[in-house]
Amino acid sequence: MKMFFKALFCCLIMFSSCYVFSSAASNFYSPATKFNADIISPENFLGHQLGEQMVRNDQLVAYFKMLSEQSERVSFEVIGYSHERRPIITLTISSPANLKKLPEIQQKHMLLQQGNALNTSNMPVISWINFGVHGSEVSSTDSAIPIAYHLAAAQGKEIEKLLENSVILLTASMNPDGNSREASWNLRYQSEVAISDPAHALHGSPWPSGRTNHYWFDLNRQWMLQQHPEPVSWVKKFHDWRPNIVADFHEMRSYKSFYFHPGAPDRVHPLINKQAMGLLSDVVEQPRAYLDSAATLFFNEEAYDNFYLGKGATYPHLYGSLGILFEQASSAGVLETPRGLLSFRENIKTYYHVGLALLNNAVDKKQALLNYQYQFSKETKETAKNDSVKGYVFSAPEDPAKIFHFLQLLSRNKIDVKPLTKDMTVNGKSFSANQAYVVESAQASYPMLKGLFSKVTRFENNTFYDVSGWTMPLAFGIEYEELKQSNYQVGEVLAVTFPHQPSPSEAQVAYAFEWSNYYAPKLMYQLLQEGFRPRVANNGFQAETDQGQKTFMRGTVVVPVSNQDKSKLHSLMSQAAEQDAIASYALQSSHTQSIGMDLGSNNIEAIEQPHVLLVIGPSISQYQAGEVWHLLDKRMNIPSVLVTKSQLEKLDLNNYSHIVLVDGQHANINKKTTDKLLTWTRSGGTFIGIADGAKWASKELLDLVTVEISPGIENQRERINYGQKSHLEAQDIIGGAVMLGDLDITHPLGYGYVRREVASHRSGLLAFEMSKNPYASIVQIAQKPLLTGFASVENQQQLAGKTSLVAQRLGKGSVILFADDPNFRGYFYGTEKLFLNSLFFSKLFVSPR
Numbered sequence: 001m002k003m004f005f006k007a008l009f010c011c012l013i014m015f016s017s018c019y020v021f022s023s024a025a026s027n028f029y030s031p032a033t034k035f036n037a038d039i040i041s042p043e044n045f046l047g048h049q050l051g052e053q054m055v056r057n058d059q060l061v062a063y064f065k066m067l068s069e070q071s072e073r074v075s076f077e078v079i080g081y082s083h084e085r086r087p088i089i090t091l092t093i094s095s096p097a098n099l100k101k102l103p104e105i106q107q108k109h110m111l112l113q114q115g116n117a118l119n120t121s122n123m124p125v126i127s128w129i130n131f132g133v134h135g136s137e138v139s140s141t142d143s144a145i146p147i148a149y150h151l152a153a154a155q156g157k158e159i160e161k162l163l164e165n166s167v168i169l170l171t172a173s174m175n176p177d178g179n180s181r182e183a184s185w186n187l188r189y190q191s192e193v194a195i196s197d198p199a200h201a202l203h204g205s206p207w208p209s210g211r212t213n214h215y216w217f218d219l220n221r222q223w224m225l226q227q228h229p230e231p232v233s234w235v236k237k238f239h240d241w242r243p244n245i246v247a248d249f250h251e252m253r254s255y256k257s258f259y260f261h262p263g264a265p266d267r268v269h270p271l272i273n274k275q276a277m278g279l280l281s282d283v284v285e286q287p288r289a290y291l292d293s294a295a296t297l298f299f300n301e302e303a304y305d306n307f308y309l310g311k312g313a314t315y316p317h318l319y320g321s322l323g324i325l326f327e328q329a330s331s332a333g334v335l336e337t338p339r340g341l342l343s344f345r346e347n348i349k350t351y352y353h354v355g356l357a358l359l360n361n362a363v364d365k366k367q368a369l370l371n372y373q374y375q376f377s378k379e380t381k382e383t384a385k386n387d388s389v390k391g392y393v394f395s396a397p398e399d400p401a402k403i404f405h406f407l408q409l410l411s412r413n414k415i416d417v418k419p420l421t422k423d424m425t426v427n428g429k430s431f432s433a434n435q436a437y438v439v440e441s442a443q444a445s446y447p448m449l450k451g452l453f454s455k456v457t458r459f460e461n462n463t464f465y466d467v468s469g470w471t472m473p474l475a476f477g478i479e480y481e482e483l484k485q486s487n488y489q490v491g492e493v494l495a496v497t498f499p500h501q502p503s504p505s506e507a508q509v510a511y512a513f514e515w516s517n518y519y520a521p522k523l524m525y526q527l528l529q530e531g532f533r534p535r536v537a538n539n540g541f542q543a544e545t546d547q548g549q550k551t552f553m554r555g556t557v558v559v560p561v562s563n564q565d566k567s568k569l570h571s572l573m574s575q576a577a578e579q580d581a582i583a584s585y586a587l588q589s590s591h592t593q594s595i596g597m598d599l600g601s602n603n604i605e606a607i608e609q610p611h612v613l614l615v616i617g618p619s620i621s622q623y624q625a626g627e628v629w630h631l632l633d634k635r636m637n638i639p640s641v642l643v644t645k646s647q648l649e650k651l652d653l654n655n656y657s658h659i660v661l662v663d664g665q666h667a668n669i670n671k672k673t674t675d676k677l678l679t680w681t682r683s684g685g686t687f688i689g690i691a692d693g694a695k696w697a698s699k700e701l702l703d704l705v706t707v708e709i710s711p712g713i714e715n716q717r718e719r720i721n722y723g724q725k726s727h728l729e730a731q732d733i734i735g736g737a738v739m740l741g742d743l744d745i746t747h748p749l750g751y752g753y754v755r756r757e758v759a760s761h762r763s764g765l766l767a768f769e770m771s772k773n774p775y776a777s778i779v780q781i782a783q784k785p786l787l788t789g790f791a792s793v794e795n796q797q798q799l800a801g802k803t804s805l806v807a808q809r810l811g812k813g814s815v816i817l818f819a820d821d822p823n824f825r826g827y828f829y830g831t832e833k834l835f836l837n838s839l840f841f842s843k844l845f846v847s848p849r
């Protein structure tokens with residue numbers, strides 16, 4: 001292959017520590033811009049030109065800190081820390097006079113934002129520019145540096161007008177761990193002579209890509225979910241200010257051009273205010289003009305949308321802020337593309353100018369933007385009042401920790417919740433006082449609460465950039481109903497606190513706790529790790545406890561005290577009550593009130609400690625692998641050994657009890673490894689497959705019939721106009737919808753569930769035919785499966801009655817296959833337990849005789 005060697009910078013400067021770069025000479029800043037010479041430029045701070053190499057996160061943080069020390073216009077704040085303990089920085093930038101009265105400005109802005117009529121003529125516009133939510137999109141993070149420098153150091157009328165009339169929040173990097181992973185790769189393959197050949201290592205992203213955070217989550221899907229510290233920190237900042245505009249800078253594939261919002265007009269979520277897109281189009285006038293002046297081709301109103309509400313450019317719209325997405329073609333250094341030579345430096349320069357043009361434009365449209373927020377708030381109150389749905393009632397008394405996480409998610413999205421104070425029945429479902437909660441429609445965050453609670457199954461356009469359905473009570477597996485009348489009684493708005501449980505009394509014979517508790521698997525693992533001998537009840541039973549007589553569900557964990565360190569066990573149970581909301585009960589006798597279920601019964605079986613191997617690496621879905629890793633490590637304190645496919649061939653698998661293979665391309669698993677996995681399973685291992693990992697195992701290990709439903713179009717025998725192709729093909733995709741299934745809660749894999757209905761996240765058309773083993777179909781897809789999101793009627797019909805979770809014994813081992821993703825994006829608390837059950841209960845069932 002022909003190699004391209006091109007010199008990147010016409011004058012590659014060999015610098016020494018005493019060399020002082022001239023900004024003007026760098027052909028980066030506008031020659032007309034004068035800078036305060038007392039403020040150190042990025043070039044002089046870093047010792048190289050922007051774009052010459054990627055800036056490390058520690059350098060970015062240090063430069064921002066220094067700017068705040070050198071400039072009266074800049075204030076520096078650490079708003080949170082990433083998983084790897086890197087600080088996430090927000091700079092607040094305005095005129096020195098504005099910064100001095102910042103709390104007053106903020107308070108007034110929030111009053112306006114809440115619908116109070118104010119004289120806005122002397123109020124600044126609040127503009128938030130954020131960078132690097134995808135850490136591998138290199139020009140995003142690095143362009144934050146010259147923008148911050150410009151705002152701190154530029155001189156003259158234009159900058160004074162900008163700073164006097166706006167408060168600018170600048171957050172970089174939103175995802176410092178991903179960005180640092182990318183920088184480490186980038187710097188490793190950097191060369192003196194820039195290499196534009198796309199085959200060069202620098203231009204390929206390693207696994208896991210820097211797009212994601214430490215646990216390989218896409219943080220730009222986490223704005224409303226907030227299951228990681230990074231989004232928790234920036235979404236809090238958003239709510240502290242409710243900026244008028246929120247700009248999100250990204251990169252896209254290198255063969256593309258440049259994109260900015262507004263997106264495809266028929267792919268806007270119905271909850272997004274229609275006026276917003278018109279105003280947004282006005283606010284990008286100056287960026288548009290800059291791009292034209294630089295002869296940069298761009299597009300908008302296609303490809304990207306405002307449907308999934310959890311993205312950075314969409315979420316703000318639910319609160320009256322204008323989210324604006326920018327995307328430009330990616331280049332890590334210099335890169336040959338069909339559109340010509342792309343360069344990292346030029347990309348930084350483009351975003352520098354576009355960012356400043358946007359900020360200036362926001363000042364010019366200040367009155368319209370402030371007025372929009374005021375009107376938005378007033379209209380929202382009106383719409384909320386007129387909604388025929390007065391609110392939602394929900395409860396999950398069997399799982400206080402899960403309810404806490406749900407309430408916390410609502411609270412982080414500024415949704416008020418009140419406790420139900422009088423029992424009520426809605427559509428035949430009972431909700432008990434002090435165990436159920438109500439979210440009322442009539443509140444300021446009405447659009448977001450509708451976005452979280454309502455189901456949407458009809459769409460103007462069936463093409464989705466991201467998932468089409470995410471209804472939160474379904475994802476959390478929480479019983480809920482719409483309230484069509486205001487006939488409910490509630491208390492004051494709840495302050496969300498963790499539901500600590502009281503310690504149990506010291507047990508004479510055993511402790512018992514229900515498996516329905518979210519953190520029960522964490523406690524189970526800890527007990528096993530500490531050498532205790534927890535057992536699980538295969539039937540429900542009634543027993544006398546320290547808290548009176550209690551009925552225990554199937555799946556209850558019984559921890560005998562005999563031959564154990566009693567005081568250590570008691571302190572573990574007390575700690576779990578305090579830290580993980582697990583109520584446990586002290587049993588003083590082996591005798592129970594249930595026939596055949598005394599505590600010494602064989603129906604209460606021993607559990608073995610799982611030793612989990614998670615397959616990771618190239619050709620594995622980093623998202624799904626990350627979800628498993630995060631759930632086990634961060635939430636459940638269960639170790640998982642991360643091993644690549646290529647290691648499997650040589651590794652001694654006998655050290656592991658469970659192997660997890662998630663979605664990915666698995667045709668590359670060779671015969672030798674397949675045979676080894678088969679032997680390992682037959683001799684007692686549990687193989688867990690998810691999505692394509694399940695498909696692979698169903699064929700290679702179980703010889704099970706998988707149904708990958710053929711898209712309707714493949715059965716089409718009529719002639720169709722080519723122009724309809726993309727529309728028709730979109731019909732065949734299930735890109736992320738929530739489906740109803742019937743869970744066998746009498747099967748060990750269904751332990752901990754109190755209802756048979758289970759909502760799971762489906763993307764794609766994989767399912768299993770009913771197998772010869774009538775007990776193997778753990779979740780059967782409902783006859784009318786679609787709960788929320790898009791799936792064509794044909795696809796729904798084809799999926800109906802098929803199996804989405806299969807469990808079979810194979811020799812001494814087990815194979816457990818998930819067609820749906822039980823751990824999706826860390827917020828499907830409702831199906832995570834199915835996955836965790838596959839670790840602890842995979843040997844509790846037997847094949848039919």
Ligand SMILES: [Zn+2]
Nearest residue numbers: 134137250251
């Ligand atoms: Zn991106």
